[in-house]
Amino acid sequence: MTGPYGILNPVWAGTPTAQLMSEESILRAMLRVEASWAQALADAGEAPLESAAAIAAISEDPAQAGISVAEIAAQSPGGGNPVIPMLAAVRYALAETGESDAALHRGATSQDILDTALMLVCRDAAAVVLTETRRAGAAMSRLSREHRDTVCVARSLTQHALPTTFGLRCAGWLDGLTQAIRRLELAAAKLPLQWGGAAGTQASMSDALGAQQTAQLTHDLAARLGLDPMGRPWHTQRQVVLDLGSALAGVLAALGKAAGDVLTLQRPEIAELREPAAPGRGGSSAMPQKQNPVLATLIRSAALSAPAQLSTLYLAAVTAEDERPAGAWHAEWPSLVELTRLGGGAATRAAELFEGLVVRPDAMTTNLRLSGDAVLSERLMARLGDSFPGGRTALQDVVKRSALEGLGLRPLLEDQLGEQAGAADLDRLLDPRQYLGRTQEFIDAAVQDFDQPDLNQQNLDQQKLNKTAAQPEGSTDHA
Numbered sequence: 001m002t003g004p005y006g007i008l009n010p011v012w013a014g015t016p017t018a019q020l021m022s023e024e025s026i027l028r029a030m031l032r033v034e035a036s037w038a039q040a041l042a043d044a045g046e047a048p049l050e051s052a053a054a055i056a057a058i059s060e061d062p063a064q065a066g067i068s069v070a071e072i073a074a075q076s077p078g079g080g081n082p083v084i085p086m087l088a089a090v091r092y093a094l095a096e097t098g099e100s101d102a103a104l105h106r107g108a109t110s111q112d113i114l115d116t117a118l119m120l121v122c123r124d125a126a127a128v129v130l131t132e133t134r135r136a137g138a139a140m141s142r143l144s145r146e147h148r149d150t151v152c153v154a155r156s157l158t159q160h161a162l163p164t165t166f167g168l169r170c171a172g173w174l175d176g177l178t179q180a181i182r183r184l185e186l187a188a189a190k191l192p193l194q195w196g197g198a199a200g201t202q203a204s205m206s207d208a209l210g211a212q213q214t215a216q217l218t219h220d221l222a223a224r225l226g227l228d229p230m231g232r233p234w235h236t237q238r239q240v241v242l243d244l245g246s247a248l249a250g251v252l253a254a255l256g257k258a259a260g261d262v263l264t265l266q267r268p269e270i271a272e273l274r275e276p277a278a279p280g281r282g283g284s285s286a287m288p289q290k291q292n293p294v295l296a297t298l299i300r301s302a303a304l305s306a307p308a309q310l311s312t313l314y315l316a317a318v319t320a321e322d323e324r325p326a327g328a329w330h331a332e333w334p335s336l337v338e339l340t341r342l343g344g345g346a347a348t349r350a351a352e353l354f355e356g357l358v359v360r361p362d363a364m365t366t367n368l369r370l371s372g373d374a375v376l377s378e379r380l381m382a383r384l385g386d387s388f389p390g391g392r393t394a395l396q397d398v399v400k401r402s403a404l405e406g407l408g409l410r411p412l413l414e415d416q417l418g419e420q421a422g423a424a425d426l427d428r429l430l431d432p433r434q435y436l437g438r439t440q441e442f443i444d445a446a447v448q449d450f451d452q453p454d455l456n457q458q459n460l461d462q463q464k465l466n467k468t469a470a471q472p473e474g475s476t477d478h479a
Contacts, residue, residue, distance in 0.1 A: 009341070011298040017344020020125040021337050023069045029117035030086055031059035031067075036224045038103035040217055046209065047103035054099035058090055065093040080330065083110035107197055107205035107214075111235055111324060115194035118336060119227055122244060125340045126188035132347035133181050133251055139354035140174040140258070141447050143167070148443050151432050152272065152364035153375060160371040162378060163432035166272075166364060168439045169261065171446035176254035178450045180247070187247040192240060193222040196233025199323045235324050238317035241336060245313040248343040249306045255350045256303020259296040262353065266293045272363045276356025295353040302346040309339040373409035373430045374402055380413075383429060389416055 004022055006013030019025065035056040042052035058065040067089045075085035087105055094101045105113070148167035153160045195218050197204050205214040222229045234240055265273040275293045312335040316328040368375065377399045385392040398416060402409040410426060428434055 004341075006341075006345075009345070011302045011349060012341040012345025015341075015345050015348045016128050017125050017348070018341055020128060021121055021341050021344070023073070025121050026117060026337075027062065027067070027069050027072060027082070027086065028059070029120045030083060030113050031062055031090070032120065033113050033116045033225065034087075034090065034105060034108075035059035037106070037108065037221055040220045040224060041103050041106060044213070044217060044220075046217075047106065048100055051094075051100045051103035054094055054097060055090065055101075055104055058093050065090075066096075067093065079110070081110050081114060083113045107202065107208075108195065109198045109324075111329065112195050112197070112233075114333075115235075116225065116227070118333070119191040119194070119240075120225060122336070122340055123188055123191050123227070125344055126184060126244070126248075129248070129251065129340075129343045129347045130181060130184060130188070132344070132351045133177060133184075133255070135351035136255070136347065136354050137174055137177045137181065137450050139351070139357070140170050140177065141450050143170040143354065143357065143359070144174055144443050144447050147359060147361070148440060149433075150359070150361045150364060151368060151436070152361075153368040153371065160368075160375055163368065163375060163435055165436060165439050165443075166359060166361070167443050171443045173254070173258035173261070174450055175446045176257060177251070178446070180250040180254040183250050184247040187243040190228050190240070191244065192228040192234070193218065193225065193230040194234060195221060195230055196235055200233040200235050202233075235329075236320040236322065238313070238320055238332070241313055241332060242317055245310050245336060245339055248339050249310045251343050252303045252306040252346055255299050255346045256306075259299035259303070259350070259353070262296040262357070263293055263300065266296070270363070270367060272360050272367065274358040274360065275353060276358065295349045299346045299349050299353065302342040306339060306342055309335040309342070313339075368432060372402065374399055375432065376430050376435055377409075379429060379435050384413075384417075387420070 004018055006018060012018045035052070035058075038047060038052040038055045041047035042049045058067065062068075067086070072082050072085050072089065075088075076082040079085065090104060091101045094104070144167045146167070147170065148165060150166040151163055152166050152169070154162050154164035154169075196202060202211075202214050202218070205217070209217070219229050262273055262275070264270065266275065275295050277291070312331055316325075316332040316335075319325070319328040321328070380399070381392060381395060385395055388395040390397075394416070398412050399409065401407065402412055410430060413426065
């Protein structure tokens with residue numbers, strides 16, 4: 001595997017998304033954009049076919065042409081971006097073979113190449129993120145159904161609150177993830193071409209070929225790359241990047257919330273869950289007895305890192321001055337790449353976590369009993385408050401006494417109610433299984449929302465068909 005290696009980013013180290021967002025992949029994407037544009041020009045009779053073919057060959061094997069990421073990176077400070085040294089390297093490679101560079105970079109600017117290349121790698125990475133999050137979601141859906149009747153305690157402000165079911169807790173995780181998936185689907189499906197020329201007017205090409213043919217060539221390029229057609233250049237209007245970044249951050253937030261719950265519920269004093277075991281995972285360098293919850297920890301670390309990356313994207317969008325920005329655009333690149341890597345890494349870890357999550361219903365029952373019958377105090381107040389001797393205040397005092405003195409609530413109630421205390425009635429009122437509200441309904445709704453075919457996805461599939469149909473006959477997609 002080539003870089004990035006992620007020695008300080010274990011959440012995405014070694015994942016498919018890390019490879020898709022590597023600097024090698026970004027270089028190849030930039031070359032792919034140049035090759036596709038060259039071929040579009042050649043097919044339209046506006047550039048030599050031999051030049052376009054030579055550029056395509058370089059894009060398919062840049063190392064063979066002597067183009068390396070390390071050299072491009074080392075030379076990028078000279079022009080402030082990697083496109084300028086890349087073009088110099090391509091021109092040198094063309095000259096070495098005696099081919100013309102007439103089809104290279106014609107009418108384009110550095111931002112067109114890099115923005116479009118980032119759209120390509122982010123689109124491919126988003127597809128992996130979506131695949132992995134759907135795996136995690138499918139596991140959450142299964143857990144929701146399997147544990148729809150597994151009663152446990154709900155916690156509010158860290159304290160025991162009311163009875164719930166573990167299935168509903170999983171359905172809550174699933175609901176958040178489903179919404180995040182849909183936002184990412186929409187954002188990834190709408191990633192557009194960027195092609196505006198030096199100042200966003202396409203003046204160079206329009207002056208040479210006319211506005212109509214320039215528009216057709218631009219549309220052709222989008223089809224070759226599988227990107228959305230560009231209505232107008234977006235050099236300083238960065239909503240596309242914000243939509244994608246926000247969607248990725250949303251996925252991380254949903255996964256981070258679920259991972260945070262899993263971390264809490266794995267504490268030994270709670271012990272309601274356990275991460276799936278794997279050789280070499282979770283060990284401590286100093287304490288051999290420990291089995292650390294590494295998967296949930298890594299997911300949470302990614303979720304905690306996401307807001308800072310997203311804030312950079314928003315700040316860059318705000319400060320993208322004039323028709324081409326100085327600094328704001330440049331600040332955007334590493335944050336967008338890292339946010340995508342974090343999303344992919346967290347999604348991959350989450351799929352493994354929730355597919356293998358070990359659930360301990362016995363521990364859930366034990367923990368529910370810690371609050372005794374007082375966990376039903378809300379129900380008692382609603383059902384007995386008006387008829388209780390001394391009224392609602394007296395009943396509140398009984399419940400508080402039970403909690404503070406560690407006394408059983410049921411004997412205290414029987415003592416106060418006297419003959420009014422029917423055993424069958426108290427059994428029903430103090431049964432956690434009889435006070436779950438619309439739990440089953442909410443579980444079913446979350447599962448159905450995730451499992452059913454989504455109208456958004458159907459629309460996206462149709463858009464893909466339309467893009468394929470729009471691709472010119474005989475055009476090639478140089479990867």
